[in-house]
Amino acid sequence: MTPSSCCAAPPTATAASNRCWTPCFVYLAYLPSPLDVPPVRGMGDDGTERRRPADPAAPLAALAFKVSATATGRLTHLRVYSGTIGKGDTVWDATARRPERIGRILRVQADRHAPLDRAVAGDIVAVVGLKSARAGSTLCAPDAPLVLEPPGVAEPVVSVAVEALRGTETGRLASALARLAEEDPSLAVRTDPETGQTVLSGMGELHLEVAVEKIRRDHGMGVNVGRPRVSYRETVGRGVSGFVHRHVKQDGGAGQFAHVVLDVEPLDTPGAGFEFRSAVVGGRVPQEYVRAVGAGCRDALAEGPLGGHPVTGLRVTLTDGATHVKDSSDTAFRTAGRFGLRDALRACAMVLLEPVVEVTVTVPEDAVGGVLGDLAARRGRVTGSVVRAGATVVTATVPLAELFGYATRLRSRTQGRGTFTSRSTGYAPAPARARPRGDTGTAAP
DSSP states (O other), rough: OOOHHTTOOOSOOOGGGGOOOGGGGGGGGOOOOOGGOOOOOEEEESSSEEEEEEEOOOOOEEEEEEEEEETTEEEEEEEESSEEEEOOOOOEEEETTEEOOEEEEEOOOOOTTEEEEETTOOOEEEOOSSOOTTTTTTOOOSSSSSEEEEOOOOOOOEEEEEEEGGGHHHOOOOHHHHHHHHHHHTTTEEEEETTOOEEEEESSHHHHHHHHHHHHHHOOOOEEEOEEEEEOOOEEEEEEEEEEEEEEEEESOOEEEEEEEEEEEEETTTTTTEEEEEETTTTOHHHHHHHHHHHHHHHTTSSSSTSSBBBSEEEEEEHHHHHHHHOOHHHHHHHHHHHHHHHHHSEEEEEEEEEEEEEEEEEEEGHHHHHHHHHHHOOEEEEEEEEEEEEEEEEEEEEEGGGTTTHHHHHTTTTOOEEEEEEEEEEEEEEEEGGGTTOOOBBBO
């Protein structure tokens, strides 16, 4: 088939033969050639960047982007960037660092699976037989290891407690949740250490509702779901300098001694992560102990002083310290880093952060006033409004905690004619009245 024949094709379609002739088909003549795709980049075992061209004769490099469980077994969906993969081949999972065997290769078209003998560079296929591959895993040739950059996964921001209606189905529920988390990396499952409840976390209320409904439908079990809870964060509003912490422990035998001096300051962007650096001079703290202090500081970020939420958006600098000839060790300095930063955060002015989302609401023009008032009542900040085809599209930034039940409220205000979409935009400082119950501590003004 040539571009000229595509352009001259009649506008007819035959779905049974898997062919489509439409006026839009002429655009194929203007699409770039697959040969123009630049080589994919990855990291080798030695930490250097390597490239693989889109050539079936090159060493294999494929990225798993989806895992699903179907009637035909566990399917791992792959995009083959270079090389050729065949049925029965042994490949190397560079992410899990273990060999895998390709059982079958399938061409997926909706709910139909057509078997293939091989797949070459440029193909998107599903394979059966992989045991440890997850979304983001790299499959490559055993003699040419390569790790491709995995797709980014957003951090879950909403959690619900889930439990089986019948105690005898607790094991089945755990298996179903584990399978869900495997298929969807943006879902997370954990056990609350205080209550012992199983907690399912995701990107939003609807995301969790769909996940729970899938368990009910596919596994035929009853599930109780608790009220949604938002994942808050804490950050530093005003830091401290020269905070001294001395860790001394002597209980017989070798003791523990570590002396650290820390500076804590906020990063420019709230929720921008964590930075640790050392400004120690003169070798007062050996480098191996500096790394231990950094690891201890990261341990301290798990619970903040306001309400036990994870801490983010701060920079910690080790400015000074002291050691003991016999009693200093990695363990002592890691402990000093953990408890030193924990106490330093209590001396800082802390700020509670809440997740915010950008909401795009499409409503009839006669319902705009009510929708804008509702968004304002939910602490929303309108950022734009346009009229398209007789409907008004309103864009606003709204705290995620205020969106619970919004779909029902929107339908009620617009007689079922309003729709909305949302996407996460990060975290923003929460006002004092929005702080969840149980949070105590000093908040920055």
